[in-house]
Amino acid sequence: MNYSVSEENYIKAIYNLNGNKQPVSTNALAETLDTKPASVTDMLKKLKAKKLIVYQPYQGCRLSAEGVKVALNIVRRHRLWEYFLAEKLKFEWNEVHAVAEELEHVSSPKLIERLDEYLGFPRFDPHGDPIPDHEGKMQTLKQVKLTQLPLHTPAKVSGLTDQSTDMLELLRHRRISIGTAVEINRKFGFDHSVEIKIQDNPLFIISEQAAQHILVHHE
Amino acid sequence: MNYSVSEENYIKAIYNLNGNKQPVSTNALAETLDTKPASVTDMLKKLKAKKLIVYQPYQGCRLSAEGVKVALNIVRRHRLWEYFLAEKLKFEWNEVHAVAEELEHVSSPKLIERLDEYLGFPRFDPHGDPIPDHEGKMQTLKQVKLTQLPLHTPAKVSGLTDQSTDMLELLRHRRISIGTAVEINRKFGFDHSVEIKIQDNPLFIISEQAAQHILVHHE
DNA sequence: ATTTATTTTTAGACAAACCTAAAAAATAAT
DNA sequence: ATTATTTTTTAGGTTTGTCTAAAAATAAAT
Numbered sequence: 028m029n030y031s032v033s034e035e036n037y038i039k040a041i042y043n044l045n046g047n048k049q050p051v052s053t054n055a056l057a058e059t060l061d062t063k064p065a066s067v068t069d070m071l072k073k074l075k076a077k078k079l080i081v082y083q084p085y086q087g088c089r090l091s092a093e094g095v096k097v098a099l100n101i102v103r104r105h106r107l108w109e110y111f112l113a114e115k116l117k118f119e120w121n122e123v124h125a126v127a128e129e130l131e132h133v134s135s136p137k138l139i140e141r142l143d144e145y146l147g148f149p150r151f152d153p154h155g156d157p158i159p160d161h162e163g164k165m166q167t168l169k170q171v172k173l174t175q176l177p178l179h180t181p182a183k184v185s186g187l188t189d190q191s192t193d194m195l196e197l198l199r200h201r202r203i204s205i206g207t208a209v210e211i212n213r214k215f216g217f218d219h220s221v222e223i224k225i226q227d228n229p230l231f232i233i234s235e236q237a238a239q240h241i242l243v244h245h246e
Numbered sequence: 247m248n249y250s251v252s253e254e255n256y257i258k259a260i261y262n263l264n265g266n267k268q269p270v271s272t273n274a275l276a277e278t279l280d281t282k283p284a285s286v287t288d289m290l291k292k293l294k295a296k297k298l299i300v301y302q303p304y305q306g307c308r309l310s311a312e313g314v315k316v317a318l319n320i321v322r323r324h325r326l327w328e329y330f331l332a333e334k335l336k337f338e339w340n341e342v343h344a345v346a347e348e349l350e351h352v353s354s355p356k357l358i359e360r361l362d363e364y365l366g367f368p369r370f371d372p373h374g375d376p377i378p379d380h381e382g383k384m385q386t387l388k389q390v391k392l393t394q395l396p397l398h399t400p401a402k403v404s405g406l407t408d409q410s411t412d413m414l415e416l417l418r419h420r421r422i423s424i425g426t427a428v429e430i431n432r433k434f435g436f437d438h439s440v441e442i443k444i445q446d447n448p449l450f451i452i453s454e455q456a457a458q459h460i461l462v463h464h465e
Numbered sequence: 466a467t468t469t470a471t472t473t474t475t476a477g478a479c480a481a482a483c484c485t486a487a488a489a490a491a492t493a494a495t
Numbered sequence: 496a497t498t499a500t501t502t503t504t505t506a507g508g509t510t511t512g513t514c515t516a517a518a519a520a521t522a523a524a525t
Contacts, residue, residue: 031511031512033511033512033513052472052473053472053473053474054471054472054473062512062513062514063513063514063515064472064473064474065473065474065475065513065514065515065516066512066513066514067473068473068474068475069474069511069512069513070512073511073512084473084474084520085472085473085474085519085520085521112357115364116357116360116361116364117360118356118360122356125354126352126354126356126357129352129353129354130349130352133345133348133349133352134348135344135345135348137337137341137345138331138335138345141335141336141337142335145334145335250481250482252481252482252483271502271503272502272503272504273501273502273503281482281483281484282483282484282485283502283503283504284483284484284485284486284503284504284505285482285483285484286503287503287504287505288481288482288483289482289483292481292482303490303503303504304489304490304491304502304503304504
């Protein structure tokens, strides 16, 4: 029921390499975990013995049903901490990942449930990735670039494809952050800039260059 | 500059056993760390090699100047997380320690500075122990039982000697928590109950039994 | 269909942190 | 001042997770 930091990192890596759907190769894992293929083989045997993965030598590995459950729990912890760091501690969107890598291994279930509650049960992390709930379920809304959002369609900012300092500064200035409700009021054909409405505040215009890098979720 | 979880636990244990002042015995360490004396000896050699402790075989060990610095940093992390858990996530005062034991090993300095700021630079944890600042300095106020607080002396609730459910419920009802400003307005000789003023709110009375278990700090 | 190249696994080692059992030093008791 | 007791250290092993180098299996290329 309780796994080591290493085991958790392998499970998470397999999950992130889509190992709940397709088999993941030993080399791919070694690559993402920054370790050697021989070490990966050792761990795969261990995870197989614990029934967290399905693994036949030379055939790659996939997560078992139980493995997926464990993976979703790790992902949940990771993304909740990312949300906390960005939203409460005002970390930049590009800084949260590294710190969350450490925090995600703190295993108290009560801590995570309370944190979730404290944060107001957020459904997306600062990168726009969905946060699994305590049962492992997560929302799968369409994520599109702001430039592609239809007119007058309520949406929520869910991520960025450019996290440069300049971009972050622009968003801070416009008071746009993760979860901000936006709606496009008008599109200008000339330069493809868009006029947006934020929550119930004043309208304003965003250039195509910027809008291209803002991801939003809508129904 | 960066230490393993085990190393940190040893350093913290030595600090908690007053190892910044008097030598700490191998057995005492084995006891508090729930390990065997032989394992302690191994680690003491390692910590000595890293100049974190002063250690001569058979003579016990003490923290070096550098060791004290490291210890204060761990204690800072621990107590800040305890404060966070109690204040923000509404953990009971007796639940925070175990979870903070895990969180304290997350080593990002920026995380801790931001957390400190987010919490409003608290100076005492939920047990009434002082939280070292980023330089390792901490406040050393007199801690006395509420029954012993002189009349009309502003003080702050800093801890409890009884953390039973009943006690916690009583305090919640009276809206008393860590850091609450209190002042004794009147003492009743008959039953030794005390009339207290909380912040600028209405006066009310607390029995001697309860007041005995409430610790407060004052100048 | 072989040969060549790539991927993966085995075999044997190593460091960290722990253990048990036995030896050595320090302390207490006669 | 010896002897007995307690404390601490050494010696040798175990587990977890890593490594290198060599062997085996799979995939690609002629």
